[in-house]
Every structure is written in structure tokens, then in C-alpha cells.
Amino acid sequence: MSNEQPKIPQATAKRLPLYYRFLKNLHASGKQRVSSAELSEAVKVDPATIRRDFSYFGALGKKGYGYNVNYLLSFFRQTLEEDEVTEVALFGVGNLGTAFLNYNFSKNNNTKIVMAFDVDERKVGTTVGGVPVYHLDELEERLRGDIPIAILTVPAAAAQALTDRLVAQGIKGILNFTPARLNVPNHIRVHHIDLAIELQSLVYFLKNYPSPS
Ligand code: ATP
Incomplete structure (x- = not known):
């Protein structure tokens, strides 16, 4: 079809x-x-x-x-190829990353966060929401080109260097929750979600375009 x-x-x-x-x-x-x-x-x-x-x-x-x-x-x-589960890796198990791991898109049958990475030794080796947290040093060994999507919830300063490593690993898409603007080759797709900006723009619209009624 x-x-x-x-x-x-x-x-x-x-x-x-x-x-x-x-x-x-x-x-x-x-x-x-x-x-x-x-x-x-x-x-x-x-x-x-x-x-x-x-x-x-x-x-x-x-x-x-x-x-x-x-x-x-x-x-x-x-x-949407529901039968085929797309595996996702998450980077940065801070407040936002932890929330995603606990949520794990369980209402979507076709995407699943299967592993997470952090640099904080207190987080490495734990599981959050059933997802193992590995050290960032293990990125290449764990991903092995098998995981097409990464979620970034790291500090903005860490985002580009991490992205370069992901691109080298054959990542195809990045969901970027950091405020950093990422440089990637044309064939990689980045969806950028800056929650602070979204909220700010909502406030702006409410102030400047109040709904009639
Ligand atoms: P959040 O922004 O999710 O609310 P936070 O305020 O708890 O998080 P941040 O300083 O933004 O903490 O860091 C998010 C997480 O990213 C932390 O767990 C931190 O250890 C981790 N982190 C920092 N640098 C890297 C990196 N280069 N790769 C992976 N994880 C990283």
C-alpha cells in the first residue's frame, strides 16, 4: 500500500x-x-x-x-508501521531525561527508549523507568549503528560534540530538547523542541493576540 x-x-x-x-x-x-x-x-x-x-x-x-x-x-x-518498533537512545538523565525515561512513550507502540547515557558516575549503572543508563564513553560500543533516533536532554554546551559522535554512528534523527542549534549534515533530521521558547511564545501570544470572546 x-x-x-x-x-x-x-x-x-x-x-x-x-x-x-x-x-x-x-x-x-x-x-x-x-x-x-x-x-x-x-x-x-x-x-x-x-x-x-x-x-x-x-x-x-x-x-x-x-x-x-x-x-x-x-x-x-x-x-506509521506500528509493527516495527523504532529504538531510541536518550542522552542526559537529568530532570527532563528522567521524566522521559519514566514516561517512555508507552502509549506509542512504535517507539521505545532502549538505552540512556550520562557522564555522572552516580547515574551510570542504574536503570531509570526500566531503561539502563550507560556511561557516555560507551556510546559507540552500545549504539553500533543500530539505533536510528537520539533524544538530547544534555546541557546545551554538551550538545554539539555529542551530536558529532551520533552522526558518526549513523544516527538518522535527533530530537533536540537543548537550546543549542545543532550543525548536522543534510541527511540527518533534527527536530528542535525548546520548551522555554515555546512557553515564552505562548505568553506573547496570550498578551498580544487575546482570543475574542
Ligand atoms: P534537565 O536539563 O534535564 O532538567 P538537570 O538540570 O537535572 O537536567 P543538566 O545540567 O541539564 O541537569 O544535565 C542533564 C543531564 O545530562 C545530567 O544528568 C548530566 O549529568 C548529563 N550530562 C552532562 N553532560 C553530558 C554529556 N556530555 N553527555 C551525556 N550526559 C551529560
């Missing part, structure tokens, strides 16, 4: 897991169909965007009927 699909725009692809999670809940509650308005309310994406996104999946909603939940679910399952 996936070979025949047209390429989905990146912005749409980013919303897939959101849609997928909601549809799974709907399915579990026995619902067979859903309207773009209902979806919109649940996932906080406007209905026009949802309709456009879904048209890429070949799911054309019918007026007065909505979308077929089973069809969408099977599409998402195949597209």
Missing part, C-alpha cells in the same frame, strides 16, 4: 500520530465514523486542514457521513 501512496507533505505527516491516537480511542469506543468537525474539536486542528490532510490518504469524507474510522485506522497503522 505504502508504495502506491503519493508523498505526504511534512506538515501532514507530523499530524499523523495525533490523528492516529484519537482514532484508536474512537475505535475502542465502538465508533464507526467520524466527522472532520469532531476530529477538529478533539485534536485542535482546523477542519479544512483535516480535510486536506485526509485527502492525501485517499480518505474522502462524505457529507453527512464523515470518515470511515476503520479505513483511516488501517491506513495509519500501515503508514
Whole structure:
């Protein structure tokens, strides 16, 4: 199925897991169909965007009927390759890193943090949320090119040197929670999440664009 699909725009692809999670809940509650308005309310994406996104999946909603939940679910399952677990390594078992290890995306069946690294001898050798914490010195030996994704929750000053080592190990994607802007070759994908900036921008929007009502 996936070979025949047209390429989905990146912005749409980013919303897939959101849609997928909601549809799974709907399915579990026995619902067979859903309207773009209902979806919109649940996932906080406007209905026009949802309709456009879904048209890429070949799911054309019918007026007065909505979308077929089973069809969408099977599409998402195949597209997101639920059967295949993507292994993730986490770097920096501080406050944020510890929270991620305990959380471990257990509601996503297709990603799993399988190992963590730190330089603090008090943390090395422990397990957090069931995930072993290794010394950073063991990075090359442990990763061996097998793990495609890294989460960075190290101090900003440590991020670039670590990234260079990860790139040399064949990492494909980095979820960067540090404020550092990372230099990587073009074929590596970095998603940057700066929580402080997100919060600041939310405050700015609330102040400057208060919602009408
Ligand atoms: P957080 O930023 O997650 O709230 P924190 O304030 O507890 O964490 P930080 O100083 O940001 O601590 O460090 C996060 C973690 O990263 C610490 O456990 C620290 O030992 C670890 N760390 C520092 N340098 C490196 C490095 N080069 N590689 C891996 N881990 C590192």
C-alpha cells in the first residue's frame, strides 16, 4: 500500500500520530465514523486542514457521513508501521531525561527508549523507568549503528560534540530538547523542541493576540 501512496507533505505527516491516537480511542469506543468537525474539536486542528490532510490518504469524507474510522485506522497503522518498533537512545538523565525515561512513550507502540547515557558516575549503572543508563564513553560500543533516533536532554554546551559522535554512528534523527542549534549534515533530521521558547511564545501570544470572546 505504502508504495502506491503519493508523498505526504511534512506538515501532514507530523499530524499523523495525533490523528492516529484519537482514532484508536474512537475505535475502542465502538465508533464507526467520524466527522472532520469532531476530529477538529478533539485534536485542535482546523477542519479544512483535516480535510486536506485526509485527502492525501485517499480518505474522502462524505457529507453527512464523515470518515470511515476503520479505513483511516488501517491506513495509519500501515503508514506509521506500528509493527516495527523504532529504538531510541536518550542522552542526559537529568530532570527532563528522567521524566522521559519514566514516561517512555508507552502509549506509542512504535517507539521505545532502549538505552540512556550520562557522564555522572552516580547515574551510570542504574536503570531509570526500566531503561539502563550507560556511561557516555560507551556510546559507540552500545549504539553500533543500530539505533536510528537520539533524544538530547544534555546541557546545551554538551550538545554539539555529542551530536558529532551520533552522526558518526549513523544516527538518522535527533530530537533536540537543548537550546543549542545543532550543525548536522543534510541527511540527518533534527527536530528542535525548546520548551522555554515555546512557553515564552505562548505568553506573547496570550498578551498580544487575546482570543475574542
Ligand atoms: P534537565 O536539563 O534535564 O532538567 P538537570 O538540570 O537535572 O537536567 P543538566 O545540567 O541539564 O541537569 O544535565 C542533564 C543531564 O545530562 C545530567 O544528568 C548530566 O549529568 C548529563 N550530562 C552532562 N553532560 C553530558 C554529556 N556530555 N553527555 C551525556 N550526559 C551529560
